[in-house]
Amino acid sequence: MTEQNTYHHGDLRRALLEEAGRILEAEGAASISLRRLARSLGVSHAAPGHHFSDRAELLSELAADGYAGLADALGEAMESTRPEDWLGATGKAYIRFGMANPERYRMMFGSQLMGEDCPERLRAESSRAYMMLLRASYRGPPDVDPADYHVDIIELFAWSLVHGAVMLWLDGQLGPGVDRETFLALTDRILDEKVGR
Amino acid sequence: MTEQNTYHHGDLRRALLEEAGRILEAEGAASISLRRLARSLGVSHAAPGHHFSDRAELLSELAADGYAGLADALGEAMESTRPEDWLGATGKAYIRFGMANPERYRMMFGSQLMGEDCPERLRAESSRAYMMLLRASYRGPPDVDPADYHVDIIELFAWSLVHGAVMLWLDGQLGPGVDRETFLALTDRILDEKVGR
């Protein structure tokens, strides 16, 4: 399926992204090289260059996929809970997404792909995820467009909290005393007690 | 001072770290290359290899310096406030440190330098910074060694909060509506209202 002996690969772009995603979670973003991807897929070393202008563009695509997955996870969390529980539910979903996709998450937030001239899709997917959190924490009148919410204390508070917790976990900064179970119990308790209002 | 025409540079190791630090804040960690450092300092391309076994080892040293600076900043914040205000004061100092040293901060937490076989000094300095936050948030009896504190809800809560806030700021995730002043006002307010108990 990924192997086709035709001159044209068929869907090299997709294959490149899939292989890159595999390497990402297995070895980290630093191990992703265009030449290695080409080697794995049996194409020439310059073939990837026809689908991504840059190595950065490929990584941005991976990051955009990550934001899309995060936004979806947040959306699902909101669908299965009542609006008054949205903030806590999305927080928990956020933390679980980060723990399930550590390298993906690290790349989304750690590397500075989101510059001035970042790809449009990356910007779109990341702001979609952001809008999810805004919606989850919004408490105002219901007829306001989510794009018109403004960042206020609650939103920054909630997002900072879950984002920081995931980062601390991924970097192993919490020490050996905090295992996976303990961490989840702690964060859930924080979200219940501090965020639920 | 950084230029000496002797065969032996004198203090090449220090000069390498200083130049690397300059490049770090100016262009980001990705722009730090051993050969470029050698070129800037007028030594051969292999000279840095005699002071750092690895490129990673040099970066780890930079990160360790960062943790040392962070720990110092937290320590100063605690010295100039009463113990009951420590948590809020260290939180504010933490946020200001991150904003003042964006690329340094990103490298400390973003890149996975803190693995199993990470340099001893990096581990030491990072846990020193961690201990500062534990001390600042500790509320138990005063005769307990800080090393024996255990991570509990308050500590994780406080550190997650400031860490996440800094990351969001550095990555520009908050959008154009949140400028530096607004961000500082928001985070200060959060620390006062939510962390002060």
Added chain:
DNA sequence: TCCATATCTTGTCAGCGTCAAGTTGTCGAA
């Protein structure tokens, strides 16, 4: 059928980290 075009290959370039082997300076012991 034929040609424009997308796709892929081959070749090349400079830069990078890393290692090996040789050179030069330093410093303490004899």
Added chain:
DNA sequence: TTCGACAACTTGACGCTGACAAGATATGGA
């Protein structure tokens, strides 16, 4: 003072990387 061990540095090489240019090949519409 001389000598030898050792640290600091240079030179050279290797394979890897991203990037570009130019040519080959397949595809699909006119």
